[in-house]
Amino acid sequence: MSNAKQKRFPQVTLETLPQESRGLAQEILDISSLGLAGPYNVMLRSPIFADRMKRLLDYLRFNNSLPMRLSEFAILIQARLWSSQVEWVAHYPIALRNDLPAHVADDLKQNIRPRNMQPDEEAVYDVCMNMSKNHKISEELFQHAKKVLGEQQLVDLIAVSGTYVTIAMLLSLGEEPIPEGKTLPFPEAI
Known part of the structure; x- marks a missing residue:
């Protein structure tokens, strides 16, 4: 079975974009x-949105206060x-390269609360979930996460988590397929 699904939005290329969007597109291609x-x-x-979201993603992916292992988690x-x-497909290998234990990611993939997490991984998991x-966290979890992560990391965690909800929604809107040759991580979802 091919991973190629008809896109709702035809694939853009550097050449098909308006001139004013090509600089941003080249920045995207570079990373x-x-x-x-x-x-x-x-x-x-949406060129202005794309530019601002790219800047936010640059901070969240490469410069936020969380270790990349936790950010990718x-x-x-x-x-x-x-x-x-x-x-x-895009972030699993990045998470592993940044020392997220494979068993943590693999349990998550199976919809199992990951076993044998480090305390900071548990805080990330519990806050995000x-x-x-529930659209909130208890006072007890807040205090625990603040103690484990600190205030800035806790705020950055919410920013990463919420932003990647937006990314997931954009991918769903466009029915964007995974790259050819890659295996669907969640075949039950199609």
């Missing part, structure tokens, strides 16, 4: 494992909650 596909294919339909949590195939499912 994205997906090129201009995935969320960028959808985002570039938060992204994977949203990918799993949204069954976001593209998000998972409670915020996503």
Whole structure:
């Protein structure tokens, strides 16, 4: 079975974009494992939004206060909650390269609370899951997460998590497929 699904938005290329969007597109090409596909294919339909979202993603992916291991874990949590195939395919290898234990990611992929998490991983998991499912966290979890992560990391965690909900929604809107040759992480979701 081919992973290629008809896109709702035809794939943009550097050449098909308006001149004023090409600089941003080149910046995306310089850092994205997906090129201009995935969320960028959808985002570039709104050039000002795409530019501002790219700047936010630059901070959240490369400069926020969380260790990349935790940042990528938060992204994977949203990918799993949204069954976001593209998000998972793009971020799973990044998470592993940044020392998220494979068993943590693999349990998450199976919709199992990851076993043997480090205390900071548990805080990330609990905050992301409670915020996503209950739209709030208890005072006890807040105090615990603040103690484990600190205030800035806790705020950055929410920013990462919420932003990657937006990315998952953009991917869903465009029905963006995973790259050819990759295996669907959540075949039950199609």
